[in-house]
Amino acid sequence: xxxxKTEDHILNAAERVFQRKGMDGARMQEIANExxxxxxxxxxxxxxxxxxxxxxxxxxxSLIAPEINKVVNDDTDLFEKIRDFTYSYISFxxxxxxxxxxxxxxxxxxxxxxxxxxxxxxFPDFRKFQAQVEKEVRDGKIRSIKxxxxxxxxxxxxxxxxxxxxxxxxxxxxxxxxxxxxxEERKEEISNILxxxxxxxx
Amino acid sequence: xxxxKTEDHILNAAERVFQRKGMDGARMQEIANExxxxxxxxxxxxxxxxxxxxxxxxxxxSLIAPEINKVVNDDTDLFEKIRDFTYSYISFxxxxxxxxxxxxxxxxxxxxxxxxxxxxxxFPDFRKFQAQVEKEVRDGKIRSIKxxxxxxxxxxxxxxxxxxxxxxxxxxxxxxxxxxxxxEERKEEISNILxxxxxxxx
DNA sequence: GTCTATAACTAGATAGAC
DNA sequence: GTCTATCTAGTTATAGAC
Numbered sequence: 001x002x003x004x005k006t007e008d009h010i011l012n013a014a015e016r017v018f019q020r021k022g023m024d025g026a027r028m029q030e031i032a033n034e035x036x037x038x039x040x041x042x043x044x045x046x047x048x049x050x051x052x053x054x055x056x057x058x059x060x061x062s063l064i065a066p067e068i069n070k071v072v073n074d075d076t077d078l079f080e081k082i083r084d085f086t087y088s089y090i091s092f093x094x095x096x097x098x099x100x101x102x103x104x105x106x107x108x109x110x111x112x113x114x115x116x117x118x119x120x121x122x123f124p125d126f127r128k129f130q131a132q133v134e135k136e137v138r139d140g141k142i143r144s145i146k147x148x149x150x151x152x153x154x155x156x157x158x159x160x161x162x163x164x165x166x167x168x169x170x171x172x173x174x175x176x177x178x179x180x181x182x183x184e185e186r187k188e189e190i191s192n193i194l195x196x197x198x199x200x201x202x
Numbered sequence: 203x204x205x206x207k208t209e210d211h212i213l214n215a216a217e218r219v220f221q222r223k224g225m226d227g228a229r230m231q232e233i234a235n236e237x238x239x240x241x242x243x244x245x246x247x248x249x250x251x252x253x254x255x256x257x258x259x260x261x262x263x264s265l266i267a268p269e270i271n272k273v274v275n276d277d278t279d280l281f282e283k284i285r286d287f288t289y290s291y292i293s294f295x296x297x298x299x300x301x302x303x304x305x306x307x308x309x310x311x312x313x314x315x316x317x318x319x320x321x322x323x324x325f326p327d328f329r330k331f332q333a334q335v336e337k338e339v340r341d342g343k344i345r346s347i348k349x350x351x352x353x354x355x356x357x358x359x360x361x362x363x364x365x366x367x368x369x370x371x372x373x374x375x376x377x378x379x380x381x382x383x384x385x386e387e388r389k390e391e392i393s394n395i396l397x398x399x400x401x402x403x404x
Numbered sequence: 405g406t407c408t409a410t411a412a413c414t415a416g417a418t419a420g421a422c
Numbered sequence: 423g424t425c426t427a428t429c430t431a432g433t434t435a436t437a438g439a440c
Contacts, residue, residue, distance in 0.1 A: 006405080006406090021226070021311075022224070022226060022227075022311075023227075024223070024224060024226035024227035025225075025226040025311065027432090027433075027434095028433075028434065028435085029432095029433080029434095037406080037407090038406075038407060038408080039433095039434085039435085040406075040407070040408085040435090040436080040437095041405080041406065041407085042435095043434085043435060043436075044405075044406080047435095048434080048435075049433095049434065049435090068373065072373070101307075101310055103369065104365055104366050104369060105303075105307050105310075107366075107368040107369050107372075108303055108307075108365075108368060109223075109224075109227065111368035114368055114369065114371070114372035115372075117372065118372060118375075124373055126373055126374055126375065146384075146387070148374055148376075148384055149384070149387065149388065149391050151373075151374075152362075152363050152370060152384070152388070153359065153391075153395065155362065155366065155370070156358045156359050156362035156363060157355065157358050157359065159358075159362060159366070160354075160357065160358035160361060160362040160365070161354050161358060163306055163310075163362070163365065164306050164309075164357065164361070166309040166310060166313035166316055167305065167306060167309050167316065168354060168357070169316070170309075170316035170317075170319065170320060171270065171274070171326055171328055171353075172328050172350055172353075173320075173328065174350075182348075182350055182351070182354070185348070185351065186351065186354070189351050189355075193355065193395065193399050196398070196399065197395050197398065197399070208423080208424090229414090229415070229416095230415070230416060230417090231414095231415075231416095239424080239425090240424075240425060240426080241415095241416085241417085242417085242418080242419095242424075242425070242426085243423080243424065243425085244416095244417095245416080245417060245418075246423075246424080249417095250416080250417075251415090251416065251417090
């Protein structure tokens, strides 16, 4: 808690509520309660629900962006990258369980919002990753594959199981504990599947 | 349109609105407008927003269930299954673009709802698929893999790219047309990745 | 900066005529 | 069954005291 300013208190409370309930489901009163202050203060600092939401969304995105940049904007070896992202993504979702779903959901609600984010510093730039994959293909280090597809595979295999957790638990009829074990096993499973997919067969 | 009953008119309108806006974002007035009638009729037929929503959600799920059952509750060959699901999933999303996101989003909002669905006829039963995979492993037809992981891979690779479309388009800086092409290419890409993953190496 | 009280408006739900 | 009009509760937002 420390000597956190009220403005930050509000933002943190708003984060928790918006990420659980979404823009439409969240209530200013609930955010005020969560922050331990009254509603008027929310408007004093952020003027409207919309502006408060945008502050939360922008901050949320700034937390996810470095994770993506580890993949697209980093010099490490391609195989190592795949393994690293996969292994660190699980700890990321444990720290921010509602975050990926929040981002994806709200971008579906208002897909123009991505344009605002694109202009901000730190927005992932895909070109470096693309160049890296193309080089490895040219050098015969990996088999021919589009960087775009590899990137989508990596995100899909890692992120989807968390988005669809309630659904998959329902299909498999398993509890939270068993599901968590499955997620743990996936680290190795996903790394292998992708690395084997791009490795040149001898 | 034909001689559709008012009750169905309402349900169809509600489907469109709820799937675009979600439970919290949808407005009864908007549903009434979409159906070309007045608000009072919504309550006359469905009593409350909650009940109308549940009718929509249950129907939505009953559209997705057969797609899943093609995987988990069908006698076709495993390799063929993977290929079939992947190829037919894209046409499914073209017919019902908002549906997968709707289901996943609302289950995250109220994850107990899956329990209600589980009791309904036609809810996917995973055991047959599990038995099939275990048998293929025992017979040495495929390498050792858990049915759960294979199932999650299949759903992830197919469904995620549609859920996260605005986000991925933003990262890759590509337009709708290019994205659609990528999705088209994925049919072959996903089939190969999964089939190669489980095939025994000679 | 922080609070209470309240304005202004919206949304779900209902009453009652036809 | 279908409509218009209205009730009631809840929600964002603001006014104004301290």
